[in-house]
Amino acid sequence: MKEGPDIAQIGALIGDPARANMLTALMGGKALTATELAAVGGITVQTASTHLAKLEAGHLLAQRKQGRHRYFTLADESVGKLLESIMGFAAGRGQLRHRPGPKEPALRKARICYDHLAGDYGVRMLDSLVARGAIDAVGDGLALTQAGESTLKCIGIDVHDLKSSRRPLCRSCLDWSERRAHLAGSLGKALLANFFEKGWARRTAGSRSVIFSPEGERQFLSLFPVEA
Amino acid sequence: MKEGPDIAQIGALIGDPARANMLTALMGGKALTATELAAVGGITVQTASTHLAKLEAGHLLAQRKQGRHRYFTLADESVGKLLESIMGFAAGRGQLRHRPGPKEPALRKARICYDHLAGDYGVRMLDSLVARGAIDAVGDGLALTQAGESTLKCIGIDVHDLKSSRRPLCRSCLDWSERRAHLAGSLGKALLANFFEKGWARRTAGSRSVIFSPEGERQFLSLFPVEA
DNA sequence: GCGATGCTTCGGTTACGATCGAAGTATGGA
DNA sequence: TCCATACTTCGATCGTAACCGAAGCATCGC
Numbered sequence: 001m002k003e004g005p006d007i008a009q010i011g012a013l014i015g016d017p018a019r020a021n022m023l024t025a026l027m028g029g030k031a032l033t034a035t036e037l038a039a040v041g042g043i044t045v046q047t048a049s050t051h052l053a054k055l056e057a058g059h060l061l062a063q064r065k066q067g068r069h070r071y072f073t074l075a076d077e078s079v080g081k082l083l084e085s086i087m088g089f090a091a092g093r094g095q096l097r098h099r100p101g102p103k104e105p106a107l108r109k110a111r112i113c114y115d116h117l118a119g120d121y122g123v124r125m126l127d128s129l130v131a132r133g134a135i136d137a138v139g140d141g142l143a144l145t146q147a148g149e150s151t152l153k154c155i156g157i158d159v160h161d162l163k164s165s166r167r168p169l170c171r172s173c174l175d176w177s178e179r180r181a182h183l184a185g186s187l188g189k190a191l192l193a194n195f196f197e198k199g200w201a202r203r204t205a206g207s208r209s210v211i212f213s214p215e216g217e218r219q220f221l222s223l224f225p226v227e228a
Numbered sequence: 229m230k231e232g233p234d235i236a237q238i239g240a241l242i243g244d245p246a247r248a249n250m251l252t253a254l255m256g257g258k259a260l261t262a263t264e265l266a267a268v269g270g271i272t273v274q275t276a277s278t279h280l281a282k283l284e285a286g287h288l289l290a291q292r293k294q295g296r297h298r299y300f301t302l303a304d305e306s307v308g309k310l311l312e313s314i315m316g317f318a319a320g321r322g323q324l325r326h327r328p329g330p331k332e333p334a335l336r337k338a339r340i341c342y343d344h345l346a347g348d349y350g351v352r353m354l355d356s357l358v359a360r361g362a363i364d365a366v367g368d369g370l371a372l373t374q375a376g377e378s379t380l381k382c383i384g385i386d387v388h389d390l391k392s393s394r395r396p397l398c399r400s401c402l403d404w405s406e407r408r409a410h411l412a413g414s415l416g417k418a419l420l421a422n423f424f425e426k427g428w429a430r431r432t433a434g435s436r437s438v439i440f441s442p443e444g445e446r447q448f449l450s451l452f453p454v455e456a
Numbered sequence: 457g458c459g460a461t462g463c464t465t466c467g468g469t470t471a472c473g474a475t476c477g478a479a480g481t482a483t484g485g486a
Numbered sequence: 487t488c489c490a491t492a493c494t495t496c497g498a499t500c501g502t503a504a505c506c507g508a509a510g511c512a513t514c515g516c
Binding site for chain 4: 068
């Protein structure tokens with residue numbers, strides 16, 4: 001009867017709308033305070049506090065005290081991956097939350113998926129890297145090629161630094177809006193960080209969407225062309 | 229605020245213990261009746277009926293009427309994949325349901341994951357296929373090689389038949405007990421079916437575990453050796 | 457037709473958990 | 487020291503959904 005891991009527990013954790021909203025907000029990768037999370041959940045701070053305690057007990061969140069603030073983040077990358085995969089599943093059944101809201105288009109174009117770029121632009125970037133032979137793709141798997149290493153060096157990313165981390169360099173992540181893979185892993189993170197540093201793009205205040213500057217957009221599109 | 233797909237809904241569906249048990253049971257790949265599912269959920273048929281209706285409305289289950297029986301299965305492969313990925317996540321946090329039960333060892337050795345082989349033996353099989361060059365593995369991705377096609381022909385599987393289906397041939401699936409990949413996709417399904425046909429193994433009554441016959445086990449182990 | 461079986465629907469109870477007001481604890485600044 | 491801010495804990499309320507008994511359909515075998 002009772003076989004295997006307890007999926008009901010984490011299902012229940014994600015199953016509450018307020019908690020789901022908070023988790024979704026944390027997919028933006030930024031650490032948020034309890035008060036901020038209460039706002040996105042549409043509840044009071046007291047209620048949020050109990051929710052956050054539960055999520056932390058379930059090891060979905062981690063918190064870091066800083067002065068009188070308490071910053072919450074997703075516990076680790078695996079949580080982000082889990083959430084994105086559930087989103088992909090939900091999107092596949094056409095269970096979008098209500099009707100597409102005003103921010104939907106921006107979200108579909110470019111957004112943060114935990115710590116890397118997702119949406120149309122994220123998919124485009126991976127496609128382009130694969131097309132030029134910088135990344136090998138077999139099925140779902142991704143691997144950086146020799147040629148890819150030098151390509152990235154030109155962009156300004158030293159792959160050698162990334163390789164020291166225990167986290168995999170390339171990972172594919174199913175994009176819920178595009179229903180295709182985009183690039184995750186430490187390389188995906190480094191690329192997004194690189195775009196922010198260069199001023200090509202910036203995060204928005206209360207949302208996961210990523211806004212490109214006109215110049216940044218031009219650069220990005222020419223750096224990652226799509227074959228005709 | 230309300231961004232992206234509705235993960236709370238499917239979280240809630242999975243979050244109820246009775247429903248989670250039923251879904252887990254259906255991971256065995258066999259279609260089960262409402263009465264059987266009520267038993268695994270530990271509830272009466274009436275209650276099970278309402279649960280099943282909800283799961284069906286949420287597109288997690290499909291049902292097929294056959295005489296006065298109603299057979300329920302997972303809606304499609306994506307549901308199985310989602311559940312296994314949640315199990316993998318839960319297992320990773322050490323949130324096994326209680327303490328390992330008596331059936332746990334058998335389950336870890338060999339079990340059905342929706343329609344293919346998982347557990348120690350499932351992981352071993354994939355490792356062996358990769359080691360002999362029958363399958364290419366890059367990151368998470370898997371692809372059958374030319375050499376692999378003939379290997380499978382010897383085993384008694386005509387890959388050409390499988391290729392006609394829209395479902396991908398090779399897919400990697402994260403094994404919650406081994407925390408490594410095993411082989412899913414139509415090829416994974418065909419291999420397990422092949423073992424059943426040959427009488428090497430059989431499913432058990434109320435469980436996901438797969439029991440090998442002594443002879444079948446010998447054959448299996450020699451067919452999929454592990455390098456020293 | 458009739459009873460038996462498998463399942464669903466209805467009605468009413470119950471329990472759990474989400475919620476918030478109010479009070480309590482910690483940190484920072486003045 | 488004193489107050490303001492950030493957050494948690496307590497206590498109580500309330501709503502929802504899980505649950506089961508009983509009744510209602512549907513299908514099978516006879």
